[in-house]
Each structure stands twice: as C-alpha cells, then as structure tokens.
Amino acid sequence: MGRIVEKHYELYCLADPTFYDSPLAGPDDPGFELAHRTVPGGWARTRKPGAVAYRPLTATPPGQGWKILISARIEEAPEVLAKVGEHCLERELAFGFVRTRPILHLNNAEHADRGSSGTFITVHPAGEAELETALAELDGILGGHRGPAVPGGLRYGKGPVYVRYDGEEGGAGLSPQDGAGAADRSEPSFTLPSHVTPPAFLLPYMAGHDDPAADVPYRVESVLRRTNGGAVYLATDARTGERVVLKEAHPDAGLDEAGTDAVARLSHERQVLERLAGLGVAPELRAYFTQGSRHYLATNRVTGEPLSEVFASRHPLGGAGEADLEGYVEWATEICATVEDAVMKLHMNGLVLRDLDMSSFIVRPDGGVTVVGLEAAQPVLEATGTGFAGSGFGAPLGTVGFDVDRFALACLRFALFLPLTELFLLDRGKAAELAEAIRRSFPLKEGFLRPAVRIVSGGETRLAPSLDGWRQMRSSMARAILASATPERTDRLFPGDIAQFESGGLGFAHGAAGVLYALHVTGAGRYPDHEEWLLSRALNGARGGRPGFYDGMHGVAHTLANLGHHQAALEVLEAAGRDRPPVQATDLYGGLAGIGLNQIYLGELDKALGTASTLAERLPGQAPGGTGLMYGASGPALLFLRLYEKTGDVQWLDQAEAALRLDLGRCAVQADGSLRVTEGRRVLAGLDRGSVGISWVLGELLRYRADPGLSAARQRLDRAARSLFHRQPGLFTGRAGALAYLCRERAGGWGLEDPEAGRQLAALSWHSMTYQGHLAFPGERLLRLSMDLATGTAGVLLAVGGALHGEPVGLPFLSGAMPASRQDAAAVETSRADRG
CATH class of the missing domain: 3.30.2430 (Phosphothreonine lyase fold)
Known part of the structure; x- marks a missing residue:
C-alpha cells in the first residue's frame, strides 16, 4: 500500500x-x-x-x-x-x-x-x-x-x-x-x-550552482523520500545532537489537485503541528526556516515503522503455508481502532486528514500510532474528496468534511484484509462483495465490516457478476470485450494497458492480436470485422514494426495463422523483417526466444534452429535484463526445450538447463518457504517476471531430465502460485497467471488437475467488475478496466478456459498450446509454395 x-x-x-x-x-x-x-x-x-x-x-x-x-x-x-x-x-x-x-x-x-x-x-x-x-x-x-x-x-x-x-x-x-x-x-x-x-x-x-541544503544547521544522514516538491531527510541537529526528520519544500513545485505548491503546504503543515502540539497524535515541531528559495521544517523523529510496512510483513494471505488468521485478525482490529482514535483527535480539533492511507501512520513500539504527512490536512469546512484512488483510499468527488476521512477509514478496514480498495472508485457496489470474501477468509466478528460497507457503497447495490458455469462466464466476458471494441479508431481496437499506445494496439500482449486469439481458442467465437481490422493495420504497418512476439509482428502473425490467415501472416513477417537490424534481445516477450518459438509454430524449423543458435551464443554473455518467463532466461529455455522435442538433440536440453539456472540464481527463499525472484526490495511471483513462469518451464525440463536439486527448487517455486492473495487479476502479473499455471497439466492433456485451481478460480470474484452488464476485470494498478491479454479480461478468459474449457487452451508454446497442428503447418507450407 x-x-x-x-x-x-x-x-x-x-x-x-x-x-x-x-x-x-x-x-x-x-x-x-x-x-x-x-x-x-x-x-x-x-x-x-x-x-x-x-x-x-x-x-x-x-x-x-x-x-x-x-x-x-x-x-x-x-x-x-x-x-x-x-x-x-x-x-x-x-x-x-x-x-x-x-x-x-x-x-x-x-x-x-x-x-x-x-x-x-x-x-x-x-x-x-x-x-x-x-x-x-x-x-x-x-x-x-x-x-x-x-x-x-x-x-x-x-x-x-x-x-x-x-x-x-x-x-x-x-x-x-x-x-x-x-x-x-x-x-x-x-x-x-x-x-x-x-x-x-x-x-x-x-x-554558483551550490547545494541549497549545504548551509542548513542539520547533518543529513539519509534521504527518506524525494518528490517533485522537495525531499524528506533523516538528519541530526548539529547544535543539539537530536535526530530529526527534516522536510524540504521547493517553490512552484509539488502541486496538489488545487494547484497548491510544496512551500504553501509545508507552511500549512507547520500551522497544523502547532495546533496539535501536546496531544501525542502528531510529531513535535522543532524548527521552521528558509534557505534561499527553499523552506525547511524539522520535527522530532518518531520511533517505529509505517503501517504500510508493518501490514506487508504481517498479512497472512501472501504466503502458501499455514497462517495464524486469528492472531492477525486480533492485531488488525486493534490497529484499526488505534488509527481511528488518532484520527478522531484531529477531528476534535476541527481538522480533516484528507490524504489518509497506510503510509500516513507510524506504528510505535508501544502499539500506538503517530500521524505523519499532515500537509494535506484541512479545516473541516474546506475538506473535499479527490475522486481519485491513487492511494486506494481516495473519497469520491462530492464527499465533504469529516466524511472524507470516514471514507478512508472505511477503506482501511477493507485494506487490512484485502487491499483492493482502488476498485471502489470504479464501482462502489463492490464493497459488499469484498466484505463477503473477507468474511470467508478471516474469522472476523460479524459487525466489523458492516459500517465500512455502508460508507463505501453509499447505498449502491448491484448483482455480482456470476462466476458459475464455464459457458456463462465465457459468454459474459466475450460480450464485455466486444462491447468495448472501437473499430472506428486506428490506434486500438480493444482498450487495454497504456503500453498499447506505444505499438499501435496490434500486439499479442496488449493489443488486438492477443484478444482475438483468446476469444478464438476458448471457443468464444470468430469476429471477421475485427480480424479485418487487425489484418489491414498489420499489413499496412508491418514494415519497421517491432519484430518480437508479445510486443510485435511475430505475435500478430501467430494470431493471423491461428485464425487461418496464413498468407497474411507470412506477408506481415516478410514486411517486418525489411530494413531492420538484427534483433539483439534474447527474451520471450520481444526478443529471439519468442521469434524462434513462432518459427517452430510456422513450420520453419531451420530458421528456428538458426535463431536458437544465435541466442545460445549470446545468452551467457548477455543475460537478459529481467527475469522469468517473459523477460528473463526462462523464455530462451522454453525455446531450447521445444527444439529438443523436435530434434531429439540433447544439446538443447543442456542449453535449457543452463538458461534456467540463470533465472534460479536471481531467486531467494522467503519466510513462507517459497522461492521467489528478488529484485532489490521487490519480490516477484508472477507469470511474466517471477516464480510462476520459471516453475512452469522448469517443470517442462524435469519431464526429460531428473535432477534432485532442480526438483526441490521447483517445489519451492510452486508455492508462490498457491498464495491466496494476488493484488492484480491479470494473466502476466496476477491471479489469472497462477490459475493458468495450476491448470498446465490439464492443458497438456494429461488428465490431471491441481486442487488449488478451484480456490484460485473462485477468488477471481474479488476483482470481478461489470462493463455494460457483463463480466470484466481491471488492468494494471486497478484504476481502470482492461480487455487485453496481459493485464485484462482476455487474459482472465484464457486462464479460466485453461481450467474449464473442453479442449486444451493456454498461452502459445506452453504445454498443450504448442506445437502448431499439422493442418496449420501444412497450410503455411502451401501458402509458401503458392507465393512462389
């Protein structure tokens, strides 16, 4: 948070x-x-x-x-x-x-x-x-x-x-x-x-370009945060030796929604701190001064940790092991009451905190909380809601006075259990659904969420979109996707992530190609007008376009071939290859791994072998900049595995193992026993960059090569997919990716299902929304709906299809989705012969 x-x-x-x-x-x-x-x-x-x-x-x-x-x-x-x-x-x-x-x-x-x-x-x-x-x-x-x-x-x-x-x-x-x-x-x-x-x-x-902070009477020890409006430092008063928090504000910068700059807010925070002095609810003001054009405010340093960090370390649904749910509920309800008491003291002094979220409170060692970041506090008669869920707690437009904080405190009651409160500004009626999901997952007292539901919903009620029955779900998601289509536009066909505007809305991850693929393979239908939109724009824009699979023309060609437009697929790739330097990236998302896998799909094994040879030479000395299936070495490992299956040449098995070990080297064992990708302070579990994608490919390797060490690593990686809480619903970074992984063996036609898949499938309802009365899902950051494959409804459709569809479906090249059918390969060869 x-x-x-x-x-x-x-x-x-x-x-x-x-x-x-x-x-x-x-x-x-x-x-x-x-x-x-x-x-x-x-x-x-x-x-x-x-x-x-x-x-x-x-x-x-x-x-x-x-x-x-x-x-x-x-x-x-x-x-x-x-x-x-x-x-x-x-x-x-x-x-x-x-x-x-x-x-x-x-x-x-x-x-x-x-x-x-x-x-x-x-x-x-x-x-x-x-x-x-x-x-x-x-x-x-x-x-x-x-x-x-x-x-x-x-x-x-x-x-x-x-x-x-x-x-x-x-x-x-x-x-x-x-x-x-x-x-x-x-x-x-x-x-x-x-x-x-x-x-x-x-x-x-x-x-004359000196550091304005150099002459302040404080020794800066570390930078706690920088913003557009200035910075927050941990410092020591050079005169007294006291450790303080020092805030710096720059004029005309760091604007809020009303256009107030950082200097005005810092001056206002000084007045608020003076007003709250001695109440024990806020830091104590030590000094306020200027140096050049910059303003500074010093307060005592409050011992403790931000509530956001305490919450992240204690929340029980992020791990795969047994959790002390009763202990967590006791802590969460107590901290919630403590926060509400602190905010009430502000209200008794006529102030509304306004910019309230988990980072607004320091949890002290004595169990109390101190309110920090008071620059946005306003007198009750001036306070209004922002109408934006950037913090996850933003009150709707039209909310005024103490109700602004009451809305945020209601969100806190939800967020301490399911931190998905951004969804409320898309649909306030979602509150009752999340409350029911929380009650099913935690031993909460009946009345704890009732007032929060009333405040957040504002009286809005609706029927929750049904997750019962594959045909009903498929039809509803398909109708939402089709209702969102904008064929009159040239920059996109289906709304999705902001990445689509970088590539013209064509791509497999974020554009029309991935959506039409998901609709087709899950049995949701063919849509000739939308296929024509993709065809015409792909043929017109292929030259100079990105060649990669998930971000470029190989992904578009894959969908076209999958839909039967084999000649057009070849023309797109031929045009895309003109006047372009060789691809340097090695990954699956936009690099050689995705290109090589698609060459296998199109029946061009010789080209795939050449691509893989180049990749194998490059990979050891140019490890991918990212990790996991899409951005790391697991994508190349998948290409090597498919070539082993095609040729029986054990060198490709050796290359696959070596590549996977590169990604495993960037993983660390977590407190719950799982093995997850670590990037600095971030821990990644998703299909695209994290443990789930690595585990999927490693499982494919272990089908052909027994290795106790790798098998143990895979068991730890596998635990990441069994976490009940996923912040995002999408295929690449969220719950849908975990669901697709858990159903991989079923998609492979082996007749096996993971019992965890049912729990993940049911929990998709936590994120489910409606669009024109049909089932849809929010995209990255949960701030808007998305229909694309990587982040939105089409990806959820594909993952649910992996669990429930009568025929194997899934992402290309993984399990049952690879290789291409003999009919497709024959058709491509026929098209090539026809072209001469």
Missing part, C-alpha cells in the same frame, strides 16, 4: 473514466494553441500522448546533447509558450512542449515521476554557439516569469531557463508518457558525463 501512483497511469486515467486511454483521445481540452494551429511552412509537427514537438524540415532530428529546459507556473504557461514558440519558429530551433495545462499540472504534481518534473518546454540548439545565443535570448524574453526548478538542470540567469546535457538518443526529447521527455534522473543536482567539457559561458553559472 502507498500513496504514490505512477504518473503515466494517472495521465492515462484523465481521458476516460472506465478505461486507460491516450490523452490525445480526450475531447475536453484541445491543448495549448501551438498544439493544434496550422503548422508553418518548412516545419514538421509530431503529436504524442501528452506532448507536441516542432522541428524544421531541414534539421536533423534532435538526439543526445545540450538541451534548454524551460519551466512555468500553470497560470503563466500560455504566455510563456507563446513567447518561446514564436522565438523558436523565428530562429528555426526545434522544440517540444507539454500539450495541455492539466498534463503540465500532473507532471508537476507532488508524487508524479520526477523525470519530467519542472520542464514545460524543451529547446534543442544545434551546437554550443547556438546554445549560447538561445540561452541569452530566452533568458531575456522570459524576464519576470518564474517556474519550478528542473531536477538535474543548471539554472541560467534569474528566470525559468535551465540547461542540461542528455546522453540519451531520442526523437525530440518527448516520450509518450512524459510530457517534456526528460530522462528519469534521480540526482537532484546538475552533472555532466565525464566525456563532456562544459563551454566557457556556462562556467560562472556552474560555480
């Missing part, structure tokens, strides 16, 4: 209340005038979700090098853009800018991605001489304006003009997700690559 939502998901929530959608699809805000006016002669304009870029036709597309970054306050943004845009058009300087005021606001929000914080406009000079001239002229033009600081930028002059050297190549410096396209830089200060010598005209500015 935590209040931070990845900024780009929040951005894609703005355009539609039901699905993630491109900001370009939103009809309410056409953007700044430069975003849609007639393009001057000799210029090209590129519009992406969230950003617009202008480039002279005679200029080389901007790449690595010096960039001028300009910030602006929201209210001054149109004027600043008009001045800078006119100047750049006159001087023929390539430039890009954030497309709308709401997106600029979001980029500068407190918990947004710091990579795009501050930057409103990016200007691309052609060299150092042009850089010097442009900096001087822009500084003169923007005199009198101000804006938030740009992380990693060197301020030039007194205004909102900054300069930075970026070593990354890329377009106009504008990404689909980050309005201004700045690289995600965690360092707060201006730095240069070692090979870059700064021009002489920047040296005076670099000499």
